[in-house]
Amino acid sequence: MKNSEYKYGGVLMTKPYYCKDKSILVHADTFEFLSKMKSESMDMIFADPPYFLSNGGISNSGGKVVSVDKGDWDKVGSLEEKHEFNRKWIRLAKQVLKPNGSIWISGSFHNIYSVGMALEQEGFKILNNITWQKTNPAPNLSCRYFTHSTETILWARKNNKTARHYYNYDLMKELNDGKQMKDVWTGSLTKQSEKWAGKHPTQKPEYLLERIILASTQENDYILDPFVGSGTTGVVAKRLARRFIGIDSKKDYLKIAKARLEREIKQEDI
Ligand code: SAM
Numbered sequence: 524m525k526n527s528e529y530k531y532g533g534v535l536m537t538k539p540y541y542c543k544d545k546s547i548l549v550h551a552d553t554f555e556f557l558s559k560m561k562s563e564s565m566d567m568i569f570a571d572p573p574y575f576l577s578n579g580g581i582s583n584s585g586g587k588v589v590s591v592d593k594g595d596w597d598k599v600g601s602l603e604e605k606h607e608f609n610r611k612w613i614r615l616a617k618q619v620l621k622p623n624g625s626i627w628i629s630g631s632f633h634n635i636y637s638v639g640m641a642l643e644q645e646g647f648k649i650l651n652n653i654t655w656q657k658t659n660p661a662p663n664l665s666c667r668y669f670t671h672s673t674e675t676i677l678w679a680r681k682n683n684k685t686a687r688h689y690y691n692y693d694l695m696k697e698l699n700d701g702k703q704m705k706d707v708w709t710g711s712l713t714k715q716s717e718k719w720a721g722k723h724p725t726q727k728p729e730y731l732l733e734r735i736i737l738a739s740t741q742e743n744d745y746i747l748d749p750f751v752g753s754g755t756t757g758v759v760a761k762r763l764a765r766r767f768i769g770i771d772s773k774k775d776y777l778k779i780a781k782a783r784l785e786r787e788i789k790q791e792d793i
Pocket of ligand 1: 571753755
C-alpha cells in the first residue's frame with residue numbers, strides 16, 4: 524500500500540480529509556471516488572444530491588427575501604444533463620452497495636422524478652416513497668402557487684429475486700406508538716441548534732436521518748453518503764454506532780461536517 528493510500532473496512536481510498544472512530548470524510552468528486560471504491564462494500568447509502576433548483580428565483584427565510592440559489596453545484600444546463608447526472612451516480616452507487624443493502628435518496632419535484640426513473644433504469648426496486656411534510660415551510664412569496672411544504676425520500680434496493688433488504692419493522696412500530704410506521708413523516712425544518720458549526724444551504728434535520736438509519740441498518744453497518752454536505756448523516760451514524768464514509772467536493776462544507784463529528788465524538792467520551 525502506498526503512503527497516500529488508506530484502507531477502511533476493505534475499502535481502498537486516497538488519504539481522507541478526516542478519519543476518526545470509524546467515521547471518514549473524503550474531499551473528492553463523488554463520481555471519481557465512487558468508481559474507485561470496493562464493490563459491494565456498503566450496507567446502506569443515504570444521498571441528498573443536488574436538487575437542481577438554483578434558477579435565480581426568490582424565497583423567504585426568517586422574514587427576509589433571499590435567493591433560492593444554493594451554489595454552482597446545484598445548477599444544471601438541461602433536463603438531459605440532469606438525468607444523466609442522476610443515472611451516472613446511481614449506477615456507481617449500485618456497484619458499491621452490498622447485495623442486501625438499500626439506498627435512500629431525497630429530493631423535491633425539481634429532481635425526484637428523474638431520480639425515481641434513474642433508479643428503475645439502473646436496476647433498483649423502489650420500496651417506499653416517503654413524504655417529508657414540513658411543519659414550518661417558507662411562505663410562497665409569489666402568491667401564485669400553493670406553499671411548497673414537502674420533500675420526497677425514495678427508498679430502494681437492488682431489483683433481483685435474491686435481494687433481501689433489512690427493515691427494522693418492530694422498532695419503527697414501537698416509535699409510532701405501537702402502530703405501523705407510515706410513509707408520511709412530519710416535522711420541522713432543521714433547527715438553529717443543529718446549525719452551530721457553520722452555514723450549509725441545505726442542511727437536513729437530524730431526526731430524519733435518525734429514522735432512516737434506525738429503520739434500515741444495524742450497529743457497525745457501513746453507511747455511505749456521496750453528497751455529505753454539512754455531515755448530518757455522519758453525525759447521526761456516529762451517534763447510533765454505525766460506520767460512515769461521506770464525500771463532498773467542497774472543503775468549506777467538509778469543515779462543518781468535521782466540526783460536527785468531532786463534537787459528537789467528544790460527547791460520546793463524556
Ligand atoms: N445532506 C447534506 C446536509 O445535511 O448537509 C446536504 C447535501 S447538499 C443537498 C449536496 C452536496 O453535494 C453539497 O454539499 C455539494 O457540495 C455536494 N456535491 C455536489 N456535486 C458533487 C460532486 N460531484 N461530488 C461531490 N460532492 C458534490
